[in-house]
Amino acid sequence: MASYEDVLSLSVRRGFIWPAVDLYGGLAGFYDYGHNGILLRRHWEDLWIESFLGLSDNYHLIDTTTILPEAALKASGHVDHFTDILVTCTRCGESYRGDQLLEASTHEEQEGLTTQEVDAQIQELKIRCPNCKGVLGPSREFNMMFPVAIGPTGKDRAYLRPETAQGVFLNFKREFEALRRKLPMGLAIVGRAYRNEISPRQGAYRMREFLQAELQIFFDPATFADALPFDAIASVPVRVAWAAEKNGPGAHEIPAKDLVNRGLPSWYVWHLVQVQRFYLDALRIPRDAFRLAELDEKERAFYNQIHFDIQVRQESLGGFKEVGGVHYRTDHDLKGHEAGSHTKQSVTVGATKLVPHVLELSFGVDRNVWALLDLSYAKGDRIAPVPVAVFPLVNKDGIPERAEALWAAVRKRIAAFYDDSGSIGRRYARIDEIGTPFSVTVDHETLEGKGVTVRERDSQKQFRVSEGELADTIERLLSGEATFPA
């Protein structure tokens, strides 16, 4: 079993991710990316953009400021509702999250409690300060946003954004005009968000500064389903855990059409299938390590009407853990900004005038990177953060161009690095360090139609294969269907 410390140690040694500012004693909840971490993260981001922005030619990346004014976050509900329950020790002053204190005592998940309920349970269970055994003070709501004062007088109150989504909502109307005035329209941001966690003790899983990849799909609920080819995925088995089973280790495999029969909108299920495809086919997560876990009303954020967490099973984190979510936010956000800004957010599409509804595909990028590191930890198995690297043998004679074209083709199916810097020996050493099991070299013989060389890290054996068969061959090797040389 890989412990959290095992994975973190591998991560630090190989230059993936490490606690920030260790030179000054560290900063709880903050992590930096080393040179290999950035390669892996950019690879994940590229796949994400290909997979989800590729769903429609009316889906686009944008980027917005990480600092937002109070008025906007008041309208979104974050100023009033984006809180955790804070409990402070009256003796040593240590701070705790109320739900975590109760969970440590009851070994049961606690969600959606009020301060009164937390106080009552602390009394009933006779919970003392875990640090000094002192008496715990009364709990209170603590807003998790970081305030920022703008300008020399600080009179413009603002916050670091708690999610990238709000930047998209604020730009909805402007983009609707600048684009083609059509729905569905998708706007995505890959960018930072900030949450002033009370006590971020779960390491890289719960960060105060983190990266999100979120796609907001604006749609008309009356017609959204019509535009999606649901029939093509109706029989796809979707790995689902229901709300009541979410602490269990398993998942059901339920055909997409049966999820619709159980009452989920077909457009929602269609997107669950796309998310599952991203994890199983693009990222190549083992099937049994992936599931979509339903959240009930008490667990969902206040703005979500349907919510499944995207979960990946990670030994280092003790089981299935959230790496993203599929959130039906309804028209909550645009209506909120309409009221807050006194500016109509409705649009006219054909004969219909409406405030669009929003489906949010939300991913924690750092949590995804951690999941890939966790899954690649088990030595000897075929899961690596990036399973293939493509090299041109030399940087001339059209060989780099051929290698790049091959790389472009391979990485549509398999995570792949491209590296043309330094000697081949150095490049082997570099991917060995990352744990990449297979490398592919393009040389002069490739130009003569004699294929490419595949090298296996562990055995250092090599063999040649045609370019056309390369991706299939690597996939068979990765899945264990074939052994080397294939």
Added chain:
Amino acid sequence: MASYEDVLSLSVRRGFIWPAVDLYGGLAGFYDYGHNGILLRRHWEDLWIESFLGLSDNYHLIDTTTILPEAALKASGHVDHFTDILVTCTRCGESYRGDQLLEASTHEEQEGLTTQEVDAQIQELKIRCPNCKGVLGPSREFNMMFPVAIGPTGKDRAYLRPETAQGVFLNFKREFEALRRKLPMGLAIVGRAYRNEISPRQGAYRMREFLQAELQIFFDPATFADALPFDAIASVPVRVAWAAEKNGPGAHEIPAKDLVNRGLPSWYVWHLVQVQRFYLDALRIPRDAFRLAELDEKERAFYNQIHFDIQVRQESLGGFKEVGGVHYRTDHDLKGHEAGSHTKQSVTVGATKLVPHVLELSFGVDRNVWALLDLSYAKGDRIAPVPVAVFPLVNKDGIPERAEALWAAVRKRIAAFYDDSGSIGRRYARIDEIGTPFSVTVDHETLEGKGVTVRERDSQKQFRVSEGELADTIERLLSGEATFPA
């Protein structure tokens, strides 16, 4: 002449960049990127990474937190020295930057003044509040960093980073160990930085939240020059303006070796040439719109020993304006963190033990994007943010693979988009909107060796050219050496 408003209006209309949070009345100094702005910015970032990370196989991207603790920014000098002079009106309370008040009155650049000097000049020139004509109060030093309080008690004092560089310095030792213990070693970050500007009235040129692309090169000053092929660039004419001429409109063209003869280190000049190449060859800025402008001691930041600004002439900003800089920071930063953290920053390379020196190549990403928009504004000329787009006619039969390979080859020499989504007509419309003058379509005839179709936006004329001649042809068209059809 293109005014600032002309370019901003084009930028908003075409979905490049616009003032943030307009729904709530805006937020001075903050800008958002629309869907075309992100395409352009990512294109710039990709070229930057290729150009500068490609200088050595020991140069790497990393990423670090945007929030840094006070101790680190105290050691770097930012807590004490990263200030502007603030003058506040005693009547209306409006805030001004001291140097800007004086510049508005004297029409001369003001740099490196003390608060006493500003107060004396305000008295002498009888300057009143530009807003209400009230009496201005005494000036004071104002720190430009945004404070952030971490955790529920806020006892961990921190700031939003004022530059990406500090994140690199804090990770120097860790990366030196994780990499190959060699110098020169380069670490780059493309990420956000924040400066609480007193009165950001220069629009998109002076933002409070902005994106930097910075490469820190750690080197041994005794041996750095030996590793660089200076002879190959000794005769290259470098476009330079000396400190005394920096308000003038021109530049000298001085061979690299003559800059060395004037006393600049050859390793410094070698990097000036690389920066110039990036602007003239990769970004295709007109030669006369680019220069490197020397800063004298009074203008340089406190940590720089040699400093040339990278400048691009922009009509919308009234002439040559800074878009980056080449900074010789000496061992100031690592020595500062050594003292601040009580942790040795020296490393041993061969027989030498040293605290490495740092050459910083620093770029304001938003300022570069703005410069590209400014230069592309003049209608009818051949400068466009992205001059070429490559399309597969259909998404099957191996055509996308061929198109992607061609795109990979073209974009090594010319800024190019790739777009495979939607009908060809739609893709034409999309690039027309961005102002891309040429598009290239790969079709079934391409697979038969019959070349590709080039289409000119303005005339809508088309002609075929072989893949091998494509980049040359487009370059001749862009430079005006050839006219369409070429």
